Amino acid sequence: MSEDGARDDGRQQRQELGSFLRRQRERLDRTAYGLPPAGRGRAVGLRREEVSYLSGVSVTWYTWLEQGRDINPSRQVLDAVATTLRLTDAEHDYVLSLVGLAPRPATRADAVDIAPAQVQRFLDALDEHPAYALAPDWGIAGWNKAYERLYPGVATTAGENRNLLWLVFTDPSVRSLLDDWDDTSRRFLAEFRAEAGPRLSDPRYRDLISRLRAASVDFDTRWNEHGVGGFVSRERVFRHPELGRLVFEHHQLRPSDHLDLQLVVYVADAETRRRFARTKD
Template structure:
């Protein structure tokens, strides 16, 4: 007899149901203001209690836990998050299992700073340039090789330590970035995707407003609404001291702080490798 493989949607529904049940069983009645006395066949809250507290029917909630193919709105997800007293990471996981974006203002009040363990890794990558980006593309950590490649970030005001500002508003950018437009447009598309996922984030609004008012290329391209995900890429730079550098760029997500990414630039050829060593000796 032929069988069919379950779809990705079926798998997500089952994972969503299992996750909700696990959190229901971990939530004590006292945590939601209910008495704990009486016979309870399972730990935690009963299904009917979660349904009532979340404003949904018992039948619908049972189907949800069973992994049936039903739609779950963002409003219901918010209600379940409150009822089950989910932590921020748990709430984000719930939304993503349901195919929804976590509410930015609720889940991410601010960007974390990199821990010393992350900064130590970035420093150990010398003489290869490396730096740390937060979700706003603000540069929140760097090694001396990256500073030698671009600029002394410590000398910039904190709100200018931003990759979009450096590309679109920093005067040396057009000379330093070889084929500037080909480098700028995909970066902007990636930034656009991040900004659109956090429409109420004030830092994104600040960056967009400033760049739209001061960088003509930014204002024109922003209106195209182009979006793109990240891909490892080769970038070339015309450095004022050592000349042409060819670098392979990759991003690594910080496991314990996923809002941060370590960007690493590795030499694409032996000549660039030698020039990075020269920069280290300067």
């Protein structure tokens, strides 16, 4: 991109930031801030100076933001303005992106014990393809009948232990089910660590890791190796005690309205699909 093109892009982003902040400011309910009505009894819309005061930012600096001036606002300033304007998480990250700042890091893992109804319906609709939903701490929050046929233990495991990492490292039936347990367990732990990094101070994570280190020598050893990796779609082979060798492609999805959940789907090959069809209720 040419230097002129880069300047044009920067100008457009600054203008978008200014327009966005102005629109958010103008829609706010003044009574929610304990402010009296503005001119002509208007109950909606904060003044620039009011936003700057509530954010701890100078009026001049905030005015320049709305005007799209060529300035470099800090994350601290934008975070303060976002809080004052009561932006949603998505709106807050959008503001940061317009000035080239990364989204805010995740801090805590929300407890997701049961997948939302619409997510569960999606899992059920996958029919012969085993699928499950993982919470941020890798607790299994939902699954379909095909996954239960692949791994019946998911339905009988106590809720506090229905966690993918816990099952992979502590359940002998899972170890025997996985054709490549050594490789898969390492991959899973590397993916989990990559996702968990910003949340390691969360009590949910600390407790899970502490329990796993005490329960599994393999986990403790591999946790100390500090492996980090991202998800890669790949072939997965299972050794089912009744159905024999099963082959799937392993995929991951994230619902756009529930980004804290990851959906894992095993797409069966033709032979595996036929075997599964014979075991349906």
